[in-house]
Amino acid sequence: MNFRSPTDTFRHKGLRKKLVEAIRQKGIRDQAVLSALEEVPRHFFFDSSFLEFAYEDKPFPIGAGQTISQPYTVAFQTELLSVKKGDRILEIGTGSGYQACILAQLGGKVFTIERQKTLFDKTHKLLPNLGYVTIKTFYGDGFKGLPSFAPFDKVVITAAAPKIPGEVLSQMNTGGIMVVPLGENDTQIMTKIVKTGEHAYTTEEFGVFRFVPMLENKTV
Ligand code: SAH
Numbered sequence: 001m002n003f004r005s006p007t008d009t010f011r012h013k014g015l016r017k018k019l020v021e022a023i024r025q026k027g028i029r030d031q032a033v034l035s036a037l038e039e040v041p042r043h044f045f046f047d048s049s050f051l052e053f054a055y056e057d058k059p060f061p062i063g064a065g066q067t068i069s070q071p072y073t074v075a076f077q078t079e080l081l082s083v084k085k086g087d088r089i090l091e092i093g094t095g096s097g098y099q100a101c102i103l104a105q106l107g108g109k110v111f112t113i114e115r116q117k118t119l120f121d122k123t124h125k126l127l128p129n130l131g132y133v134t135i136k137t138f139y140g141d142g143f144k145g146l147p148s149f150a151p152f153d154k155v156v157i158t159a160a161a162p163k164i165p166g167e168v169l170s171q172m173n174t175g176g177i178m179v180v181p182l183g184e185n186d187t188q189i190m191t192k193i194v195k196t197g198e199h200a201y202t203t204e205e206f207g208v209f210r211f212v213p214m215l216e217n218k219t220v
Helices: 010-024 031-039 048-053 070-082 098-105 118-131
Strands: 060-064 064-070 088-092 109-114 136-139 152-157 172-182 190-199 201-209
Touching: 010 031, 010 070, 031 098, 048 152, 060 098, 060 118, 060 201, 070 118, 070 152, 070 172, 070 201, 088 098, 098 109, 118 136, 172 201
Parallel strands: 088 109, 088 152, 109 136, 152 172
Antiparallel strands: 060 064, 172 190, 190 201
């Protein structure tokens, strides 16, 4: 094994505290979410040459044309999910694995799917090395969900979905929450969907965000 565990210095911790305070100022008030952001070292998800960008409140390229979401966006989606300890959570769009670790930090049992093989391979190796041994990573198309691991209490989609993925909705428990940026253009509307019955749900909209697209079928 040639993986060297990254270090979390006082400087990193200080930068993270400042970042979390900035996110609080922007309106995130759920203390559990803010604490999770303070606990998970975001620089562990960056290549070593880009560490100085890890504690800016900005998205950043992670390879394969994808990005690690802006910390504020991660906090916003996580707050909308109302994670409870033991929740079975499906994430679509593993990317760097950062969002998955935030959900695990909150006590969720996390299942996460990625369609880009290079990102999947990298994150699949990284997460256990960072100590996140309970997160289950999958290579595949998130539009199909994970039927053999259903039902889920929560679903978070971290790519721009052109429509509500019906197959995924059908894999949720009644009372479950899905948080998904909906829209096919440059920007999307953050949408919270509550499954109210076997074939019924309500939706609520939470403003404009910008994500990389959720792409159907092919895994690459
Ligand atoms: N949650 C990530 C953000 C990743 S960006 C993080 O914390 O870093 C969105 C990711 O969604 C990209 O890696 C992209 O490849 C992936 N993606 C896009 N369409 C997908 C699909 N249909 N199924 C699974 N992953 C998908």
